[in-house]
Structure formats: C-alpha cells, structure tokens
Amino acid sequence: MSDTPPPADDGALDELEQDLTERSAELLLPSRGKNSIPRVVSLIVLIGVLIFTAVLFFRVMALFVVPLFLAGVLVVVFEPVFKWFLRKLNHRTPLAALATTVVILASVFAPCALLTWRAYAEIHHVLGDPIWTTADPATPDGAPPDGEAEPGHFLGVDFDHLREGSPQHRFAAAYEALFRRPLNNDEINRLRQDVMEQLRSRAPKSVLVGLKAIGAFGLGLVVMTVSVYFFFADGPAMVKTLMHLSPLDNAYESELLERFAEVSRAVVLATVLAAIVQGTLAGLGYWLAITFTGAEGWPIFLLTMLTMILAMVPFVGAAAGWVVVSVGLFLQGHTGAAVALAVYGAGIVSTADNVVKPLVLHGQSNLHPLLALLSVLGGVTVLGPIGILVGPMLVAFLQALLTMLRKELDLLEEETSP
Known part of the structure; x- marks a missing residue:
C-alpha cells in the first residue's frame, strides 16, 4: 500500500480561497457590516460640526475680508518687486517681505501726501487775505474805479470786475452771485456764527461717526499691512496647506490661483491706465x-493730478474734477469755456473710462470687452468700490469653474463608455 495522499479536490481549494478572501476583506474593511451605521453617523456629525464652525469663523472674519482680499491683490501685483528684493538680500525672505511692504505703503501714501500738501498750499494762497470784500483793491472805500459798476447778466454780478480781481475778490463775487448779498466782514461773522451753531448741534454725533470710521479704516489698514507682510513671507507655505486641506484637485486649485493673479494684475493695470488717460485728457482740457x-x-x-486720482474712485470718477473747473469758469464769466469744458469732459474724459478698462481687461485676462465692462459696472453697483476688483474676478472664476466641470464630465463619460 502506498503512503501517497490522495489528490486535492479543485472545488474544495476554490471554496477555501474564497473563504480566505472574504475574511481578509472583513479585516481590512471594518466599516462594512455592523460598524457601517456608526461610521455614517460619525461622518454626518463631523460635517455638521464643520459647517457650524465654518459659519462662526466667517462671521468672525467678515470684518477683515476686504483687507485680506486687498492684501492678496497687492501681493500679486508687487510680486516682481518682492522677487527683486529677494535676490538683492541673498534670499532672506523676512527682510525682502518687510522691504516690499514698505515700498507698497510708500507708493500709496506718498502721492496722497504730496497732493494734500499742494492742495493746502493752493488753498492757503487763495485764502491768505483775512479780509475778503467785493470792493476793488485799488479803492479803499469800496467803490469801483469808474463809479458804480453796471450789473452783469447773472444775478446782478459785474463779471468784468470778477475777472480782474484777486482770488479773494473772485470768491467773494462768486458768493454774491450765488446768494445775492455781498461777502464782507459782517457776512463772514454771520457765516462763522451759523457754522459754529451747526457744529455745536451736530458735533457729538459727527465726532462719534468720524471716530468710528477712522478706527475701522485704521484697523483695516493695519490688518492689510500685516497680511501683506505674512503673505510675502509665508505665502507658499500657506498656499500649500490650503491646497492640502481643499478637496479640489491640485491642478484645479493651481488654475484658480493663476486666474486670481491674472485678473488682479489686469484690473489694477486697467484702473491705473484708465485714470492716467482720463487725467491727461482732463489736463489738456x-x-x-x-x-x-x-x-x-x-x-x-x-x-490734473487730482482728476487722475479721482478717476480711480468708483461713483466719483473724473467728473468730480472737470465739473468743479467748469463751474468755476462759469462763475468767473467764461461761459463759453465752461460749457465747452463740460461737453468735453462728459463726452471725452468720462467716456474714456468705459473704453480703456474693457480693452485692457480683454488683453490681460481674456475676458470679452462687453463682459469685462459689465462685470466692472455690476461689481461696483452691487459691492461698492471693492466691486471693481471682485466683479471681473467672479466672472473669471466662473469661466474657470465651468471649464473644470466640462473636463470632469468628459473624463466621467470616457470612464463609463464601453
């Protein structure tokens, strides 16, 4: 008799292999079976807590959304300056970030300080004489050199006298033209008393509102400045962390970041170029x-410089400059020049904004000119001044997201097709 074991049954081996596979699957996937319900409940609770925490987080951070957004835009725009400092400072990132932040603050506040000083100098020159009067400076008694002046064609004002006088006389004559009473020392004292009474009645509320606005502006400026520094210093690490936490594919996240940078540069460039064009045209006028x-x-x-700056302010624009000059020329008796400047300002200067911005946005961000114009106007109307940046960015993000969705649908169709 032979001691050789009988051959194994193939069916028995298949059953044994299938049993081992099922046991291995149960060990590797403990969520199946009786543990599946607790895991689903845990996931639902986790999502609910996450949503609740996210809502509280955004409510706490809502005050700083605009400063953080502006800081991100400034970082994108001044990135070449940061890289230049980085090379010059031997790749010492904190010093390069600090130097770039100082450059940003200087580039924003230096022109404003210069224009404020020039405006103060001009106003001080015009209002330097403490005694304003409509009398001709050559006649101390207040009578015109040639006797009684004939009234002009506008509210009884002698516009020849108005044109020939000093700035104080022109202001006084303009006041007389508008209010039909002479601006002398008694009138100035009366106006001063009226102003003081108005200030006494409205001072507490106005001071409170002003302090609140100044505090909010100062806080926003500090947050924006600190954010700019840390975005430069730790920006890559922040972006890497956010990309790791986000459920989106890294390629899509990179595309959205590129669109943000692209549109930010395009909007800033379009705003600055439009302001330069409008200011130059207004200065020529x-x-x-x-x-x-x-x-x-x-x-x-x-x-010209004030008009250039005002052109960058939504709801104000270059019209705040040429309208004031037109009114001033009209009050000086230059009616034809005032009307011509008003027509020129409305037809050429202010219209240039609606031509330059869409063209620059189209060239820099691949947005259609009509869509670029509507995104700027709609953003400013709905969101206020910050909408000039957010409007085109939302359109660009929507375009990018639709492109991503189209790619995902195409991939899904390829995977499910036989």
Whole structure:
C-alpha cells in the first residue's frame, strides 16, 4: 500500500480561497457590516460640526475680508518687486517681505501726501487775505474805479470786475452771485456764527461717526499691512496647506490661483491706465480752457493730478474734477469755456473710462470687452468700490469653474463608455 495522499479536490481549494478572501476583506474593511451605521453617523456629525464652525469663523472674519482680499491683490501685483528684493538680500525672505511692504505703503501714501500738501498750499494762497470784500483793491472805500459798476447778466454780478480781481475778490463775487448779498466782514461773522451753531448741534454725533470710521479704516489698514507682510513671507507655505486641506484637485486649485493673479494684475493695470488717460485728457482740457480765456489762479497741474486720482474712485470718477473747473469758469464769466469744458469732459474724459478698462481687461485676462465692462459696472453697483476688483474676478472664476466641470464630465463619460 502506498503512503501517497490522495489528490486535492479543485472545488474544495476554490471554496477555501474564497473563504480566505472574504475574511481578509472583513479585516481590512471594518466599516462594512455592523460598524457601517456608526461610521455614517460619525461622518454626518463631523460635517455638521464643520459647517457650524465654518459659519462662526466667517462671521468672525467678515470684518477683515476686504483687507485680506486687498492684501492678496497687492501681493500679486508687487510680486516682481518682492522677487527683486529677494535676490538683492541673498534670499532672506523676512527682510525682502518687510522691504516690499514698505515700498507698497510708500507708493500709496506718498502721492496722497504730496497732493494734500499742494492742495493746502493752493488753498492757503487763495485764502491768505483775512479780509475778503467785493470792493476793488485799488479803492479803499469800496467803490469801483469808474463809479458804480453796471450789473452783469447773472444775478446782478459785474463779471468784468470778477475777472480782474484777486482770488479773494473772485470768491467773494462768486458768493454774491450765488446768494445775492455781498461777502464782507459782517457776512463772514454771520457765516462763522451759523457754522459754529451747526457744529455745536451736530458735533457729538459727527465726532462719534468720524471716530468710528477712522478706527475701522485704521484697523483695516493695519490688518492689510500685516497680511501683506505674512503673505510675502509665508505665502507658499500657506498656499500649500490650503491646497492640502481643499478637496479640489491640485491642478484645479493651481488654475484658480493663476486666474486670481491674472485678473488682479489686469484690473489694477486697467484702473491705473484708465485714470492716467482720463487725467491727461482732463489736463489738456483744463489747459485749453484756462489759457484761451486768460483765467488766473487755476493750478492746472494740481487739478490734473487730482482728476487722475479721482478717476480711480468708483461713483466719483473724473467728473468730480472737470465739473468743479467748469463751474468755476462759469462763475468767473467764461461761459463759453465752461460749457465747452463740460461737453468735453462728459463726452471725452468720462467716456474714456468705459473704453480703456474693457480693452485692457480683454488683453490681460481674456475676458470679452462687453463682459469685462459689465462685470466692472455690476461689481461696483452691487459691492461698492471693492466691486471693481471682485466683479471681473467672479466672472473669471466662473469661466474657470465651468471649464473644470466640462473636463470632469468628459473624463466621467470616457470612464463609463464601453
């Protein structure tokens, strides 16, 4: 008799292999079976706590959304400056971030300080005489040199006298033209008393509102400045952490970040170029109107720079500059020049904004000119001044997200197709 064991049954081996596979699956996937319900409940609770915490987080951070957003835009725009400092400072990131932050603050506040000083100098020059009167400076008794002046065509004002006088006389005559009473020492004292009474009645509320606005602005400025520094210093690490926590694919996250940088640069460039174009056109109009009429006391350069800055402010625009100059020329008796400047400002200067911005946005961010214009106007209307940045960015993000969705649907269709 042989001691050789009988051959194993193939069916028995298959059953044994299947049993081992099922046991291994149960060991590797403990969530199946009786543990599946507790894990689903745990996941639901985790999602609920996450949503609740996220809502509280965004409510706490809502006050700082705009400063953080502006800090991100500034970091994107001044990234070449940061890289330049990084090379010059032997890749010492904290020093490069600090130097770039100082450059950003200087580039924002230095022009404002310069224009404020120039405006103060001009106002001090015009209002330097403590005694304003409508009388001609050559006649101390207040009578015109040639006797009683004939009234002008606008509210009884002698516009020849208005044109020939000093800035104080022109202001006084303009006041008389508007309110039909002379601006002398008694009138100035009466106005001073009225102003003081208004200040006494409204001072507490106005001071409270002003302090609140100044505090909010100061806090936002501090948050933005600190955020700019840390975005430069720790930006790559922050982005890497957010990309790791986000459920989106890294390729999609990188694409959204690229779109953010692209649109930020495009919007800032479009705003600055549009302001430069509008300010230059307005300055040309000021020079022509003031030169050909022979009007005096108009600081053309200061008016041009102010118009350029106002052109960057939503809801204000360059119109705040040329309207004031047109009214001033009209009060000086240069009616034709005032009307011509108003038509030129409305038809050329203010219209340039609606031409330059869409063209620059189209060239820099691949947005259609019409869509770029509507995104800027809609963003400013709905969100206020910050909408000039958010509007085009939302359109660009929507375009990028739709492209991502199209890619995912195409991949899903390829995977499910036989």
